[in-house]
Amino acid sequence: MTDTTNTSAKPPLRIALAGLGTVGAGVIRLMEANADLIARRAGRPVVVTVVSARDRLRNRGVDLSPYAWEDDMTGIAARDDVDVVVELVGGSDGPALTLARNAIAQGKALVTANKAMIAHHGMALAQAAEARGVAMRFEAAVAGGIPVIKGLREGAAANRVERLYGILNGTCNYILSTMEDTGRDFAEVLDEAQQKGYAEADPTFDIEGIDAAHKLSILSAIAFGAKIDFASVDTQGISRILAADIAQADALGYCIRLIGTAEADAGPDGTPGLFQRVAPHLVHFDNLLAHVDGPTNAVVVEGNFSGRLLFQGAGAGDGPTASAVVADIIDIARGMDTGFEADMAFSIPVAGLEDMAPAPSGHRLGRSYIRFFVADRPGVLAEITAAMRDAGVSIESLIQKGRAGEGGEVLVALVTHEGPESAVSEALRLLDGSPSIVGQPLVMQILGA
Amino acid sequence: MTDTTNTSAKPPLRIALAGLGTVGAGVIRLMEANADLIARRAGRPVVVTVVSARDRLRNRGVDLSPYAWEDDMTGIAARDDVDVVVELVGGSDGPALTLARNAIAQGKALVTANKAMIAHHGMALAQAAEARGVAMRFEAAVAGGIPVIKGLREGAAANRVERLYGILNGTCNYILSTMEDTGRDFAEVLDEAQQKGYAEADPTFDIEGIDAAHKLSILSAIAFGAKIDFASVDTQGISRILAADIAQADALGYCIRLIGTAEADAGPDGTPGLFQRVAPHLVHFDNLLAHVDGPTNAVVVEGNFSGRLLFQGAGAGDGPTASAVVADIIDIARGMDTGFEADMAFSIPVAGLEDMAPAPSGHRLGRSYIRFFVADRPGVLAEITAAMRDAGVSIESLIQKGRAGEGGEVLVALVTHEGPESAVSEALRLLDGSPSIVGQPLVMQILGA
Numbered sequence: 101m102t103d104t105t106n107t108s109a110k111p112p113l114r115i116a117l118a119g120l121g122t123v124g125a126g127v128i129r130l131m132e133a134n135a136d137l138i139a140r141r142a143g144r145p146v147v148v149t150v151v152s153a154r155d156r157l158r159n160r161g162v163d164l165s166p167y168a169w170e171d172d173m174t175g176i177a178a179r180d181d182v183d184v185v186v187e188l189v190g191g192s193d194g195p196a197l198t199l200a201r202n203a204i205a206q207g208k209a210l211v212t213a214n215k216a217m218i219a220h221h222g223m224a225l226a227q228a229a230e231a232r233g234v235a236m237r238f239e240a241a242v243a244g245g246i247p248v249i250k251g252l253r254e255g256a257a258a259n260r261v262e263r264l265y266g267i268l269n270g271t272c273n274y275i276l277s278t279m280e281d282t283g284r285d286f287a288e289v290l291d292e293a294q295q296k297g298y299a300e301a302d303p304t305f306d307i308e309g310i311d312a313a314h315k316l317s318i319l320s321a322i323a324f325g326a327k328i329d330f331a332s333v334d335t336q337g338i339s340r341i342l343a344a345d346i347a348q349a350d351a352l353g354y355c356i357r358l359i360g361t362a363e364a365d366a367g368p369d370g371t372p373g374l375f376q377r378v379a380p381h382l383v384h385f386d387n388l389l390a391h392v393d394g395p396t397n398a399v400v401v402e403g404n405f406s407g408r409l410l411f412q413g414a415g416a417g418d419g420p421t422a423s424a425v426v427a428d429i430i431d432i433a434r435g436m437d438t439g440f441e442a443d444m445a446f447s448i449p450v451a452g453l454e455d456m457a458p459a460p461s462g463h464r465l466g467r468s469y470i471r472f473f474v475a476d477r478p479g480v481l482a483e484i485t486a487a488m489r490d491a492g493v494s495i496e497s498l499i500q501k502g503r504a505g506e507g508g509e510v511l512v513a514l515v516t517h518e519g520p521e522s523a524v525s526e527a528l529r530l531l532d533g534s535p536s537i538v539g540q541p542l543v544m545q546i547l548g549a
Numbered sequence: 550m551t552d553t554t555n556t557s558a559k560p561p562l563r564i565a566l567a568g569l570g571t572v573g574a575g576v577i578r579l580m581e582a583n584a585d586l587i588a589r590r591a592g593r594p595v596v597v598t599v600v601s602a603r604d605r606l607r608n609r610g611v612d613l614s615p616y617a618w619e620d621d622m623t624g625i626a627a628r629d630d631v632d633v634v635v636e637l638v639g640g641s642d643g644p645a646l647t648l649a650r651n652a653i654a655q656g657k658a659l660v661t662a663n664k665a666m667i668a669h670h671g672m673a674l675a676q677a678a679e680a681r682g683v684a685m686r687f688e689a690a691v692a693g694g695i696p697v698i699k700g701l702r703e704g705a706a707a708n709r710v711e712r713l714y715g716i717l718n719g720t721c722n723y724i725l726s727t728m729e730d731t732g733r734d735f736a737e738v739l740d741e742a743q744q745k746g747y748a749e750a751d752p753t754f755d756i757e758g759i760d761a762a763h764k765l766s767i768l769s770a771i772a773f774g775a776k777i778d779f780a781s782v783d784t785q786g787i788s789r790i791l792a793a794d795i796a797q798a799d800a801l802g803y804c805i806r807l808i809g810t811a812e813a814d815a816g817p818d819g820t821p822g823l824f825q826r827v828a829p830h831l832v833h834f835d836n837l838l839a840h841v842d843g844p845t846n847a848v849v850v851e852g853n854f855s856g857r858l859l860f861q862g863a864g865a866g867d868g869p870t871a872s873a874v875v876a877d878i879i880d881i882a883r884g885m886d887t888g889f890e891a892d893m894a895f896s897i898p899v900a901g902l903e904d905m906a907p908a909p910s911g912h913r914l915g916r917s918y919i920r921f922f923v924a925d926r927p928g929v930l931a932e933i934t935a936a937m938r939d940a941g942v943s944i945e946s947l948i949q950k951g952r953a954g955e956g957g958e959v960l961v962a963l964v965t966h967e968g969p970e971s972a973v974s975e976a977l978r979l980l981d982g983s984p985s986i987v988g989q990p991l992v993m994q995i996l997g998a
Contacts, residue, residue: 130854134709140774140897141706239704245855247704254703255688255696257590258875260583325589388861391840398859405579406694406872410847412837412859423855426707434893435884444883448589 119188126418142433213240237428245420259403270395270415308337373459462522568637575867591882662689694869708852719844719864757786781907822908911971940976
């Protein structure tokens, strides 16, 4: 029996904060604004004792004078006045990883918002944390302020997860929903997103789906009790999507969203495997995710007893991400008297996580959207439809539409009936090298209601 | 440092299950179907040792032979082979409450899905649990399978909650969304809901908003760090809503949903208070909650750093509710080595919860929908609009529509500009007793995008 009514009776939990970018400054603002409430909920005061960043002199809009400063970011873990190291430096390797390893080695709890580091090194870090008996938490690494890691690891813990899917990258979602609202093309909207700060100067990680794949691989591990396998995520970005694709999708009753999907899949021969894909999808207007606009994230978890659970909120930003970071800190404060926190990073100890083989996609049944640009001459449609027939692809609808392109090409978009993805691949193989078809066709899977 | 890799090395967590209705049978099915996975995630096996219900012989579709049986439901707490008592009996008082008190007194953890009991006796039970150092959990009491209590208590723990609102009763949401889809009237749809099992034989608790008010009062306590105050929830049901109201709302760009709202509100004189209301609202088509159809629940939490978080899923049913019950059990298993679980029922110890006075509603600013039936004769509209003017209510739109009623009454529906609720009340007071107005006007608040 413990007495936590008087929170000041317990020693404070002491935080070292490394990385003072947008999120780091947000964490300081949050911990100052909500200090009393955090102390009550954590059962003890929570105080930042030391901070570190690359540039001491940069104005971050927060007063750093109450905190000790360390120039050596990776050295803060060794300090006696630190219980929890919060890593907000970023980057899968380099100083962030060194700091994370140091923190665990020094017996400090680790809180991080670093999806790239967790996607690449999460298993090794979690194993080290378990061995050392310290907690490691990364709620802020996935879906900003949305407590979806907690929702999966604890809220849905009674379920076998059958599938999870979601919108995991706010930049892509902002771009796609803005293309939808304005009818403008990708490059123009990306440019605007960069000006507004919704996209980075180098947007590759976001628009090519890599950031979403980092997050998906982390969620998959927790949902399916598997080791993180980022390298096996089938990843496609959004840079090839045209305003014309969005218009076609809209006419058919769909919007286009970058969707991450993970599913335990027995495969064609019954071998258990894990299917992971990040790709733009046509999303039916009646699907929960069709109403997720702007830089919002949303994750659907389908459990074998819970049914569909939706978690939605701001996918990025200083406030929401700081909210997730400090929630992890409060959890660590609450659980400080037990060693069990150390085993919970991925819901079960790392040694119990399965090595699930990547599931192939060819046997998966689904409907596809396929868009070609073709030369405007007789016989092209006959060639495409013959290839579909020969590959066993059944066409549900087909639209041919003129395009004001320089070469006078014509857009042909078709939607298939449900069938194996391998049949679509075969049809495209049959059409490969056809002089009628201009450039690479674009294929998107369809997510129903 | 603990070793939980070998979960069988730890003694099992032993469960007593009281109440074997739909949810109780669901819990047994879930624990059988997902036993291995639960053991891995809980860090130890979780086993049902004893069950109890009113009627031993009823066929529940589950095999009860592996479990001991107790005729005396309230006596199971005294058994040596029980660590956690799961109360699924229902009812705010009677055997459920006796069992809950006995469980805590005997030093057993308590898990319950009983919203009425928690709304009425949650403070006393939580205080007893803290004093005895045992955990008390009730995730399944609010919003079925959605981990919203965990989301509030832990996921959003770093935030001062500014407002929470949501759809907390699946029966009402099914009825309202079906009225919307079919154009049928309330009584007819209620009848169908009862036949389908979506509404109880006595639907009063659901359709009059009492069930939603129970749930709202529980969420409020956690969100605002206040003592549960169910009696102060301003509660209106949905039985007076007509197909004509839904049609009017639709024409204006809204659907109608039963919404529970809670907000810390300083009141007109600055006195801190807690505003809690359950009432049908017009919900703008662009609001997150406008797409919540059928027996689904959804809760929006607005935190001062997280921004808007949405939690959505099945609000009832054996599978989802069992999912929440067993999530609580797994949490208790994970936290068994610490006494802190005992202090977490309402996020902070009961002694720290504030006695927040109920906030008045008159000064609250909002837009209202007001529907009258009036005698079909000259001057009625002048009378209504004059009363609005005299009370300071500014009218945004007004529709008058004939009705095929027996008395030849005419429907008048108006939407106000933003203004204090007290002005609308004053306008209705001015019109009270007018021979032109048939029956009681219906007022609904408007929830924007």
